[in-house]
Amino acid sequence: MKKDYKKLIIKIGTNVITNDSGLLDIPVMEQIVNQVAQLKKQGIKIIIVSSGAMGAGRSLVKLDEKTDRIVKRQVLAAVGQVKLMEIYADLFSKHGYNCAQVLATKGDFGDRRHYLNMKNCFEALLRDDIIPVVNENDVVSVDELMFTDNDDLAGLIATMLNADGLFLLTSVEGIYRSNAEAEERVVISSVKFGEKNIEAHISMEKSLFGRGGMSTKCRIARKMAELGITTHIVNGRRKNVILDVIKKEAEIGTTFLPKTAKVSNVKRWIAYTEGQEKGAVYIDKGAENVLHTPGKAFSLLPVGIIKVEGEFEKGDVVGIHNETGKNIGYGLAQYDSKTAKEFMRKKGKKELIHYDYLFLNT
Numbered sequence: 001m002k003k004d005y006k007k008l009i010i011k012i013g014t015n016v017i018t019n020d021s022g023l024l025d026i027p028v029m030e031q032i033v034n035q036v037a038q039l040k041k042q043g044i045k046i047i048i049v050s051s052g053a054m055g056a057g058r059s060l061v062k063l064d065e066k067t068d069r070i071v072k073r074q075v076l077a078a079v080g081q082v083k084l085m086e087i088y089a090d091l092f093s094k095h096g097y098n099c100a101q102v103l104a105t106k107g108d109f110g111d112r113r114h115y116l117n118m119k120n121c122f123e124a125l126l127r128d129d130i131i132p133v134v135n136e137n138d139v140v141s142v143d144e145l146m147f148t149d150n151d152d153l154a155g156l157i158a159t160m161l162n163a164d165g166l167f168l169l170t171s172v173e174g175i176y177r178s179n180a181e182a183e184e185r186v187v188i189s190s191v192k193f194g195e196k197n198i199e200a201h202i203s204m205e206k207s208l209f210g211r212g213g214m215s216t217k218c219r220i221a222r223k224m225a226e227l228g229i230t231t232h233i234v235n236g237r238r239k240n241v242i243l244d245v246i247k248k249e250a251e252i253g254t255t256f257l258p259k260t261a262k263v264s265n266v267k268r269w270i271a272y273t274e275g276q277e278k279g280a281v282y283i284d285k286g287a288e289n290v291l292h293t294p295g296k297a298f299s300l301l302p303v304g305i306i307k308v309e310g311e312f313e314k315g316d317v318v319g320i321h322n323e324t325g326k327n328i329g330y331g332l333a334q335y336d337s338k339t340a341k342e343f344m345r346k347k348g349k350k351e352l353i354h355y356d357y358l359f360l361n362t
């Protein structure tokens with residue numbers, strides 16, 4: 001057993017635990033729960049992020065085809081979440097474990113204080129040997145507050161709890177590499193930190209009932225790698241796949257290897273504020289080059305800022321964009337947007353973002 005896996009996040013995709021008709025596949029859920037129970041007995045702390053509420057809802061209610069898309073999702077999720085948790089509770093009870101339901105929206109993680117409250121709740125559950133089962137709260141989520149997919153939610157929780165590993169269970173074997181000569185697809189077994197050419201092999205297709213796809217999983221895995229967390233993309237329907245990956249009995253799925261050092265708690269939070277930043281600053285090429293100096297950490301000085309966008313206060317998270325408008329990172333502002341505009345392009349002024357509160361995308 002891999003000793004450095006003391007805390008794992010396991011995300012279970014919709015197509016893993018539902019059949020072709022969109023209904024829950026109980027035998028698959030059971031074999032995943034059995035693996036989690038075995039890992040728990042090894043002393044590993046585990047949080048499950050599970051889709052499937054709507055699949056459970058489909059087995060219980062029939063809605064008019066004319067029902068609004070959002071209303072349909074809300075009703076199926078509201079009814080199905082109860083059934084989903086009932087099944088998990090029953091399966092885990094057979095191993096002597098309790099599980100807890102945690103529902104979240106993207107907005108729940110935008111505020112630092114709320115973020116820490118969520119973190120404390122998870123840690124308390126884990127201390128009491130309870131298995132949290134997390135899902136997006138589709139009942140109250142609207143498009144602007146929705147995660148791209150539960151992959152996003154799983155990544156955020158892995159970041160929040162400084163997990164050692166993240167498993168993204170999907171319905172395929174991993175990321176495939178095209179092999180025209182053999183006329184077959186070969187799974188890419190590992191992706192090194194910083195490797196850039198992986199996108200060429202990613203299908204843009206999304207799952208039948210889920211919202212995400214392999215491109216989303218790749219994006220999350222890259223962010224995890226930057227934060228020092230190993231990510232495994234594997235076929236969750238394959239028997240004992242999690243146990244086999246951890247035991248390293250064979251090369252299974254695609255593993256995204258992390259950089260060696262993990263980042264601070266506050267940087268991990270900042271890394272996951274995408275879409276919730278209060279404003280943005282645009283920096284010139286010189287400032288961009290300085291921030292990306294290999295092996296060194298630099299703060300963002302106002303002399304390199306060419307534009308301030310939106311209104312923000314001291315302590316708010318702001319996006320950082322280069323001259324072309326591309327987002328290159330996020331940071332915690334040391335003063336408000338009014339002061340930032342006054343200091344813009346001026347030398348000798350206090351840094352807008354200190355390097356301790358700066359996260360750059362890879």
